[in-house]
Amino acid sequence: MAETIPRREIILQEAAHLFREKSYPGANLRELARRAGIQGGSIYHHFASKQEILFQLMDHTMTDMIERLTERLADTRTPSEKLRKTINFHIEYHVTGPDQTYITDEELRNLTPENYLKVVEKRDRYQKIIEQILIDGKSEEGWQLDEPKLYTRALIKMCAGVSTWFKPQGSLSVPQIGEAYIRLLCNGLLPR
Structure with missing residues (x-):
């Protein structure tokens, strides 16, 4: 049924x-x-209003992203493996829910000040998870990293952007794109 x-x-x-x-x-x-x-x-x-609908969409999306990423990383020990799982998660999430993630990324300016602060607080929590992985990679694995916040934002935007061009029937699957992005990023982080 x-x-x-x-x-x-x-x-x-x-x-x-x-x-x-x-x-x-x-x-x-x-x-x-x-x-x-x-x-x-x-x-x-x-x-109650169109504003409530917008807020509920964004709030749910950010809560869901935090919970799912935290769950995916739960049994992962090394920064390298956490980074791999994070990149794959972020791409998958954006490809499977492009409407919700697009709204959450692009419509912040249309929230009331109170709702804006609530959504941005959750967005910042999500970014902190990723930023901490990069910081841990620097201290534990010698990654060349001088601006964790900048790298975090770049990583998030790079992975989110896949949803604008990804085609399921294309030459690369989501996991293959994730692996390509991991190689791209990690080659820049390797100790010299």
Whole structure:
């Protein structure tokens, strides 16, 4: 028997797609309701406002990314292996949920100040996980690394960008792209 997706989840999925397609300011709730298969006013049974929908999308995405990455790294010991798992995770996550990750990356400016601070706090927690891997790689494995924050941001953007050009039927799979990125990054970190 097929699993029924809760209406709230359908609205969030459709909102992510609509906001990516038309931008948050360009999207309206009437069209969102139509895409979600409900009457216009029914959205208010699930969400108080369009702003709440945007915030819920971003907050859920960042929470999910933190939890999944932490889980994936749980039994990993070396910085090299943590880096490999992190790169693969970040690419996979962005390729499998491009609407949600795009919104989380590109629509921060449309959050209210209070919601902005909440999402950025989670984004910073996620970045800290990656930054710590790089710092540990420097101290434990001799990686050549002078700006951990800069390298972290570059790594995140490089991996997230795969979702803009990746095609499942393309010549490289997600794991193959991850390995290529790992080689690219690690060759720059090797002791000289």
